[in-house]
Amino acid sequence: MSGVTIQAERQPRSSRILGIGGYRPSRVVTNAEIIEKIDSSDEWIRTRSGIESRRWASDDETVISMSLAAARKALADAGVQPEQVDCVIVSTVTHLYQTPSAAAQIAYELGTNKAAAFDVSAACAGFCYGLSLASDMVRVGTAGHVVVIGVERLSDLTDKTDRSTAFLFADGAGAAVVGPATRPAEAGIGPVVWGSDGQHLDHIRQKEHWRDALFNETGPAMPHLVMQGNAVFRWASYEMAKVAQEALDAAGVTVDDLDVFVPHQANMRITDAMSRQLKLPERVAVARDIATQGNTSAASIPLAIERMLETGEAQSGDLALIIGFGAGLVYAGQVIRIP
Numbered sequence: 001m002s003g004v005t006i007q008a009e010r011q012p013r014s015s016r017i018l019g020i021g022g023y024r025p026s027r028v029v030t031n032a033e034i035i036e037k038i039d040s041s042d043e044w045i046r047t048r049s050g051i052e053s054r055r056w057a058s059d060d061e062t063v064i065s066m067s068l069a070a071a072r073k074a075l076a077d078a079g080v081q082p083e084q085v086d087c088v089i090v091s092t093v094t095h096l097y098q099t100p101s102a103a104a105q106i107a108y109e110l111g112t113n114k115a116a117a118f119d120v121s122a123a124c125a126g127f128c129y130g131l132s133l134a135s136d137m138v139r140v141g142t143a144g145h146v147v148v149i150g151v152e153r154l155s156d157l158t159d160k161t162d163r164s165t166a167f168l169f170a171d172g173a174g175a176a177v178v179g180p181a182t183r184p185a186e187a188g189i190g191p192v193v194w195g196s197d198g199q200h201l202d203h204i205r206q207k208e209h210w211r212d213a214l215f216n217e218t219g220p221a222m223p224h225l226v227m228q229g230n231a232v233f234r235w236a237s238y239e240m241a242k243v244a245q246e247a248l249d250a251a252g253v254t255v256d257d258l259d260v261f262v263p264h265q266a267n268m269r270i271t272d273a274m275s276r277q278l279k280l281p282e283r284v285a286v287a288r289d290i291a292t293q294g295n296t297s298a299a300s301i302p303l304a305i306e307r308m309l310e311t312g313e314a315q316s317g318d319l320a321l322i323i324g325f326g327a328g329l330v331y332a333g334q335v336i337r338i339p
């Protein structure tokens with residue numbers, strides 16, 4: 001047996017989010033347009049979900065183009081050049097190529113000079129998953145700077161005649177640049193609390209196998225997403241509040257320390273229920289980007305953060321709790337500093 005010692009990684013350091021960026025498709029789809037194909041009303045949709053309108057991508061607003069736009073904004077916000085990026089992580093369930101990854105194409109088109117690149121399939125928890133991976137890479141020295149992107153074109157997989165889902169899903173991209181904190185006191189990403197609950201796989205899922213969707217008697221079609229809305233509402237409203245509290249505990253903070261709460265923008269009623277369960281102080285700003293953006297799955301958290309910064313609801317340096325949850329059922333949450 002060789003006595004050679006394998007060199008270990010460098011001493012762990014702190015990580016933080018250096019910049020944030022988003023891309024919202026130009027097309028605004030109102031509830032009035034949605035109810036043309038389903039038996040519903042504007043009042044029912046607003047009461048059920050809190051959604052007034054959502055963004056759907058046009059043909060030229062692709063997973064790649066939206067990701068590039070969001071990533072470039074995040075890099076500019078961070079003051080980081082593409083050639084400084086060592087890894088690109090893309091969370092999506094709507095990149096329609098099995099291979100190559102969206103991340104590989106994005107890394108190349110950003111001009112990152114051979115950065116590592118891979119996709120993550122973790123649905124609405126995907127951005128938080130990617131953020132945790134990026135933080136760990138920076139902390140141990142595997143990467144100096146990592147671009148994390150959450151992007152979806154959920155309108156592609158939405159059955160526009162399904163009364164339970166047609167009004168929910170939307171398109172967009174959000175990105176963050178993760179890099180080292182100059183001092184331990186500037187640490188900006190807390191420990192992740194994550195997991196999955198596979199016994200509820202049927203709660204949110206792709207209805208048809210790709211083979212069945214493409215090769216059927218009526219001709220090829222896109223598969224669609226289906227959801228057991230009431231079951232998801234109960235699970236997210238109560239179980240995710242527990243996970244959120246665990247994330248606070250892991251970071252060594254309390255709800256009284258928070259400035260901002262950014263849950264996945266799934267449903268306004270879920271956001272309200274979680275806020276009550278956590279007993280958030282009234283002064284804590286709560287993200288409600290879903291009202292005019294819709295549910296963009298992996299993109300929802302970075303898009304909501306960007307919107308809160310633009311409106312002044314959040315400020316650079318604010319302490320925020322973020323939590324994502326979705327199909328799987330998967331979940332992840334952590335405390336961060338707003339860049």
